[in-house]
Amino acid sequence: MKTRLAIVTHLLFWTLILILGLPSAWSAEFDYQLQPKAVAPDTWVLQGRLEDFSFANGGNIVNTAFITTADGVVVIDSGPSLRYGQQLLAAIRKVSAAPIARVLITHHHPDHFLGNQAFPPASIAALPGTIQDINREGKAFAENMYRLTGDWMAGTEAMTPAAPLAPGTLEIGGHRLELLALAGHTGTDLGVFDRTTGVLFGGDLVFYQRAPTTPHARIPAWLTSLNHLAALPFQVLVPGHGPVTRDGAPLRQTRDYLLWLDQTMRDGAAAGLDMTEMLARPLPPAFRDLAVQPEEYRRSVAHLFPAAEQAVLEPAGARR
Amino acid sequence: MGWTILRHLGAWLLIGWPAWVLAADPLDSPSWEDLRKRYFAGQTVVFDEAVQVNAPVSAEDPLNVPIGVDASGLAGVQEVRVLADLNPIVEILSFQPGRAQPRLGFRVKLQQSTPVRAAARTADGVWHMGGTWVNTTGGGCTLPSTGSASADWQRRLNEVSGRIWHNAAAGPGQRVRIRIIHPMDTGLAAGIPAFFIQDLLVADASGHALMHIQGHEPVSENPLFTLDLPEGQTNLAKVRVTGRDNNGNRIDAWVTP
Ligand SMILES: [Zn+2]
Numbered sequence: 080m081k082t083r084l085a086i087v088t089h090l091l092f093w094t095l096i097l098i099l100g101l102p103s104a105w106s107a108e109f110d111y112q113l114q115p116k117a118v119a120p121d122t123w124v125l126q127g128r129l130e131d132f133s134f135a136n137g138g139n140i141v142n143t144a145f146i147t148t149a150d151g152v153v154v155i156d157s158g159p160s161l162r163y164g165q166q167l168l169a170a171i172r173k174v175s176a177a178p179i180a181r182v183l184i185t186h187h188h189p190d191h192f193l194g195n196q197a198f199p200p201a202s203i204a205a206l207p208g209t210i211q212d213i214n215r216e217g218k219a220f221a222e223n224m225y226r227l228t229g230d231w232m233a234g235t236e237a238m239t240p241a242a243p244l245a246p247g248t249l250e251i252g253g254h255r256l257e258l259l260a261l262a263g264h265t266g267t268d269l270g271v272f273d274r275t276t277g278v279l280f281g282g283d284l285v286f287y288q289r290a291p292t293t294p295h296a297r298i299p300a301w302l303t304s305l306n307h308l309a310a311l312p313f314q315v316l317v318p319g320h321g322p323v324t325r326d327g328a329p330l331r332q333t334r335d336y337l338l339w340l341d342q343t344m345r346d347g348a349a350a351g352l353d354m355t356e357m358l359a360r361p362l363p364p365a366f367r368d369l370a371v372q373p374e375e376y377r378r379s380v381a382h383l384f385p386a387a388e389q390a391v392l393e394p395a396g397a398r399r
Numbered sequence: 400m401g402w403t404i405l406r407h408l409g410a411w412l413l414i415g416w417p418a419w420v421l422a423a424d425p426l427d428s429p430s431w432e433d434l435r436k437r438y439f440a441g442q443t444v445v446f447d448e449a450v451q452v453n454a455p456v457s458a459e460d461p462l463n464v465p466i467g468v469d470a471s472g473l474a475g476v477q478e479v480r481v482l483a484d485l486n487p488i489v490e491i492l493s494f495q496p497g498r499a500q501p502r503l504g505f506r507v508k509l510q511q512s513t514p515v516r517a518a519a520r521t522a523d524g525v526w527h528m529g530g531t532w533v534n535t536t537g538g539g540c541t542l543p544s545t546g547s548a549s550a551d552w553q554r555r556l557n558e559v560s561g562r563i564w565h566n567a568a569a570g571p572g573q574r575v576r577i578r579i580i581h582p583m584d585t586g587l588a589a590g591i592p593a594f595f596i597q598d599l600l601v602a603d604a605s606g607h608a609l610m611h612i613q614g615h616e617p618v619s620e621n622p623l624f625t626l627d628l629p630e631g632q633t634n635l636a637k638v639r640v641t642g643r644d645n646n647g648n649r650i651d652a653w654v655t656p
Pocket residue numbers: 186188264283292
């Protein structure tokens with residue numbers, strides 16, 4: 080019986096390859112086809128696909144960016160793999176021959192830092208909380224990425240940022256970067272606001288047209304961080320996932336989604352729903368049409384519903 | 400796909416055959432034959448869509464895979480057994496519905512992708528089986544519980560919390576949800592012996608059983624059970640939860656709305 084399934088799987092596999100013309104993509108040796116787009120003076124963004132990790136996309140579901148300054152290039156996030164980091168560096172070299180001054184890692188999720196090995200170790204910086212989180216979870220994240228994307232990951236190892244960042248202003252080559260120590264998407268999230276160009280890099284505090292991910296989320300802190308970002312006088316907004324905008328729409332969409340998600344968990348727990356019933360719930364149109372739905376909603380149920388249930392079943396301090 | 404056709408063919412061929420021939424497992428599991436011999440030797444098992452297992456196709460957290468078993472499409476269910484074919488510990492739990500419906504929600508630890516199946520025995524002795532495949536990245540059974548790593552659980556061991564709903568959004572009858580603090584260690588993590596709730600009785604105020612549950616190691620840490628009463632039964636004021644774990648520690652608590 081297993082053999083029959085294996086044959087069907089094989090047939091499907093080769094059919095897919097024929098349809099998608101993957102052999103050409105593979106013979107192109109794991110080319111992420113990175114295309115930096117200028118979004119402001121000196122400022123370039125490489126937008127990832129609005130997808131989940133897969134063998135087809137090699138983990139390129141994330142936005143990375145770089146700023147060319149008089150004192151070298153500032154990179155924001157290094158991508159999901161060593162190959163990505165190398166190709167990001169090659170893409171930078173088409174624009175600038177200047178040395179890499181800083182690689183700023185926004186948070187410890189694998190698609191944001193596993194390209195670190197391609198860059199000068201001393202240049203890689205993150206907030207202390209992110210450094211701790213990468214030390215603790217980075218290795219397991221890298222292993223998981225091998226499982227999800229396969230050979231795209233060849234040679235990739237979790238490399239911890241060497242330089243701890245202090246929040247505040249970083250003057251570099253004529254750009255005044257404000258480093259914001261925020262939280263909520265994970266325990267530590269870095270926002271970068273370039274006061275010189277008005278570009279705000281939100282990291283994964285900001286998603287757009289793609290459902291937010293919540294494996295380490297604390298929604299109240301996340302909402303506070305979004306308010307903080309919304310108060311900045313930015314001209315261009317770069318989300319961690321999704322298209323770049325010139326308005327605050329991604330902040331509003333992320334906030335609205337998180338508010339809805341939080342309320343949905345509370346309502347479900349208060350109504351006595353079981354987790355399987357929560358998973359089966361239909362999504363409202365505004366959130367159903369985001370990329371990677373309903374998968375992200377269902378993952379979020381696994382992340383967030385247990386705490387909501389516990390709050391209903393076990394009122395704080397009631398049984399001590 | 401090919402195997403669906405084969406399954407249909409199989410169903411046609413089975414007409415007029417004794418029930419034990421119903422071995423063509425709709426879940427196409429490599430170990431079903433072994434399980435059938437081990438858990439249902441000499442007994443009649445039929446695959447029956449009246450027994451539903453609800454679970455995510457892809458489980459996000461292998462330590463907490465939500466499972467909903469529903470045999471309320473059958474009359475006179477005496478007992479329900481839940482198995483995960485490819486788990487290192489196959490038996491998940493069994494339950495005997497009393498005044499509650501033959502329906503139970505809970506969570507399990509899964510070590511790898513596996514069929515999860517439920518078999519409901521009706522009064523005539525026949526086991527009616529349904530199930531589903533659950534995909535997971537796995538590792539759920541060989542990880543220590545978080546409880547084992549914290550000092551808090553010993554003080555709170557077997558502490559019960561819960562609630563009773565009168566108008567659950569999920570259905571017209573009353574619903575009871577019960578959570579028990581327990582590490583539920585499988586014994587498969589190095590240096591940590593098996594430690595799990597074996598026996599649980601949920602009864603109404605006058606002592607009538609709503610449900611009797613026999614747990615096994617794969618039930619998730621701090622087990623959370625969802626029970627449903629039949630439609631129209633609205634007089635459940637409180638329930639008593641009694642039982643013990645495999646080390647003989649007692650559980651005894653009341654749950655009120
Ligand atoms: Zn992230």
